[in-house]
Amino acid sequence: MRVMVLVKATEDSERGFVATPETRAAMEAMGRFNDELAEAGILLAADGLTPSSQGKRIAFNGPNRTVIDGPFAQARELVAGFWLWEVKDMEEAVAWAKRCPNPMPGPSEIEIRPIYDLADLS
Incomplete structure (x- = not known):
């Protein structure tokens, strides 16, 4: 089962990345977590996104097509980063997500969404 794991944006992430000792330590912790995911064969892709002001x-x-410039309202409804994981089931995805370091300096959320398989669409 493939899942998209979405790191929800916060007001902090929408301000943009600022290199401080705290953010460097958080990035190192996230790097170690990503290494664990890769070693377990779970990680297919991962990345962080720039603030919506750049989107x-x-x-x-x-x-008709209309282009809308960022920033976009309500940071908690935006995505700041993602992983693409291959897991046995949703339980395994939740277990891995619970091991994740907090991706933001303050309160934050991660959302897990299964990806449609071709068989789901027929």
Whole structure:
């Protein structure tokens, strides 16, 4: 089972990355966690995203396309980073997510979403 693990954005992540001793230590802890995921054969991909102020959205309405510049409202509804994992089931994904260092300086959330398999769509 493949899952997308989404690190939800916070007001801090939307301000952008600032290198401090605390953020370096957090990045090192996350690097060790990613190494564990890779060694366990779970990790397929991972990365952090820049603040939404650097992003764009494309709104679709029939044949029309509208480009919307960031930043986007409500940081907690945005994504600051992601992993793509291959796990046995949702229980295993939750167990790994619970081992994750806090991805943000303060309160934060991780969302786990199964990825459709081709068989799911037929």
